[in-house]
Amino acid sequence: MSIKNPMFTNHVIKIIEENYRVKTLEIGHNMQSALPGQFLMVWVPGVGERPMSIGNSNPLTISVADVGKVSKEICALKVGDVISYRGPFGTPFWIPEKNSSENDSKAKQNILVIGGGYGIVPMYFLSKIAKENKINSTAVIGGRSDKDIIYEKQLFAVCKEVFVATDDGSRGKKGTVMAEADFLIKSKKFDCVYACGPERMMHTVAHLCKEHGVPCQVSVERYMKCGFGVCGSCDCSGKTACVNGPVMSGEDALNLPEFGKAHRDAAGRLES
């Protein structure tokens, strides 16, 4: 009998070392339904299960930072090993329909994608789909220093422009992603702005876009357990991040008092 959300098990077909702690795993699975912003619940038997952002649908791709006991096991996988996961879950980023007038080419859309840290991963997937749909994507990515920047080459291949910012200036401009994004949002015209990364950064982006009347989408980050809207672990001010999100309009996210301000741990305790 069929079920809605089976556990998939497939082989790892390629591994790319992105930097000192992030690996990209390509899986032998064409997950046609997977969209940018959605996530998988990746299972390591006997260890645990964690949400992972989807970096591509064919081949299904995730990027994993070696930061905890589950991600450590995933980072230790070799080509040919099997990996198990459920999904895709959550709301995706979406590209708003433009009221295309007489000429489609004149109505070509421009989007801005802002990725902080691992938030770059879905931004690449989104820009790739944008390019396939003849939409111009401009990317701003950043991290602490040179060694934290991932997916830069991939982004160059699908974006019109890529801006890089690092806190210490070891790559691109010295400064935060936000400083660069702030300049772009104020000086250029975008049909939609997308942000994925630390919630404080997304909160700032959402505010800025609201001020400038630019549509915006962000990805709420919460501790997740079931992934499909039942257990309530990922609650963000009454919204369930795994089904009402993770992707929400900036305006909806700003209506949630906890967005960008506080998280809950596995026990549901509020932490700022």
Next chain:
Amino acid sequence: MSNLESEIFGEKMKNPIILASGILGTTKASLETACDNGCGAVITKSLSIEPRRGHEGPNIVETEGGIMNAMGYPNPGIDLGLKEFGNWKRNEPLIISIVGKTPEEFATLAERVEENKKQLGATAIEAVISCPHTPGYGTMVGQGTPESVSEITRKIKDKTKLPLIIKLSPSVPGEGKAAQAAEEAGASAINMGNSLGPGMKIDINRRKPMIGFGVGGLTGPAIKPIAIRCVYDIHRSVKIPIIGTGGITTGEDAIEMMMAGASWVSVGTAVYYRGPTAFSQIAKEMDGWMKKNNYSSLKKIVGAVHDVHKKSDVY
């Protein structure tokens, strides 16, 4: 709209649909959302003495006709929990769920609720003694026997005057006896139903049980016939009212559960199948069914099957 109005311990409810404990319910805001989405009353996630992070995942996996979970009672502990849920201002009654390892722990938890009664705005306490997948709690330590039910109920009632609901397991034979023990010891209602089992799902590709804890409790449409039978039996065993829990996914399911003897239904896994607004969808379907069948209120529905199916009948 037919009259779906109900009440619980003197508090009005817009409908008899209650958010089941453990589904959503981590925060006060999520309970408020459930009310906005059609619940007539809400039950919090179960609060234990100490904070609990719960079991490692996978915590919930889908199986045929339902889902299986082993959450392991994640909660911030009674003190933080009562702060979280406190100052309840909604019209929908709030029920605080407590879970203890021993009758003494249940007594302590009840005492905390009693001490914070005014600040909380809660209508009742639900004591859950029926979880099938958490070491130290529920059916794993035999809390479902009539003796144990009686002791836990008595210890809680010694500490609080709030109405007490005892949540029984569909996995322990002789639910009727356990319900009678609760009634005699002073419980105000029975919540007949929890996840069934434990069950196990093995991932044949990994040759491992799929749930992090190994086993989990089954919920959803698959367990509905068992839940209905349990409520049917309990309705014949006790006079106190019953919340029917287990697999209620549609309005027709809710009507069926109420005909078996439930005064209210609690709903959880339906949100998996029908999304966060499952409650209002169920209410609308109940209304539609009642209109079509000329029922103007719920009164004639509760226990209706027993009027036809006489006591002398053996099923």
